[in-house]
Amino acid sequence: xSNQIDHLAQIVWGYHHLHHELKKADCILVLGSxxxxxxxxxxxxxxxxxxxxxxxxxxxxxxTQGLYKKPEAEVFADIAIQRGVPxxxxxxxxxxxxxxxxxxFTRKLLSERGLDPTSFLLVQKPYMxxxxxxxxxxxxxxxxxxxxxxxxxxxxxxxxxxxxxxIINIMVGDLQRIKLYAEKGFxxxxxxxxxxxQAFEQLVILGYTxxxxxxxA
Numbered sequence: 112x113s114n115q116i117d118h119l120a121q122i123v124w125g126y127h128h129l130h131h132e133l134k135k136a137d138c139i140l141v142l143g144s145x146x147x148x149x150x151x152x153x154x155x156x157x158x159x160x161x162x163x164x165x166x167x168x169x170x171x172x173x174x175t176q177g178l179y180k181k182p183e184a185e186v187f188a189d190i191a192i193q194r195g196v197p198x199x200x201x202x203x204x205x206x207x208x209x210x211x212x213x214x215x216f217t218r219k220l221l222s223e224r225g226l227d228p229t230s231f232l233l234v235q236k237p238y239m240x241x242x243x244x245x246x247x248x249x250x251x252x253x254x255x256x257x258x259x260x261x262x263x264x265x266x267x268x269x270x271x272x273x274x275x276x277x278i279i280n281i282m283v284g285d286l287q288r289i290k291l292y293a294e295k296g297f298x299x300x301x302x303x304x305x306x307x308x309q310a311f312e313q314l315v316i317l318g319y320t321x322x323x324x325x326x327x328a
Contacts, residue, residue: 123307123310124237129244131259136257137162137230139156139234141165144235147186155194158194166202167184167188170182182205188201214247233256234258238282242289248298287324
């Protein structure tokens, strides 16, 4: 059973990845989450010269309520500063609670600061690349952007704090959102291959339902 679950999860994991090639941008936008490796990776990209500005976005989401003592963006900004990113080159948006708000709230904050980046490097968890792409394309379509994530395989990704079962549950929920949120107008439409949707359905049957949403909500 474990091998079957891993095989199905690998299919879903692979679909969520976009494999965009890294390139320089005007701003790195890192989306807050329960995985500090995302913040570390974003800080490294800044230090490697991929952009002159680092925007951290995130308040408290479903997965970080009670996990952090302060908003995700502030936790991520602290990590970036510890790694050597100048504080003056960091923008902190600390109210967003979902991907759409990450983008709309950051857009508003940048505008208030008199900043209008033409291109973005979006940094996210590996299994949220595609949903981030679909949301940004819907909300801010006039901007150039690519999406990236810490370069970890499905086997490498789990940690004691992020066990494999939790990751699979979240991946399954995100795949459902790629379908439903496009229908609701929150994201652009993304084709879901038959084998990917079949893997989703089998994982649901196997009990990976903790992060599903009510389709009629």
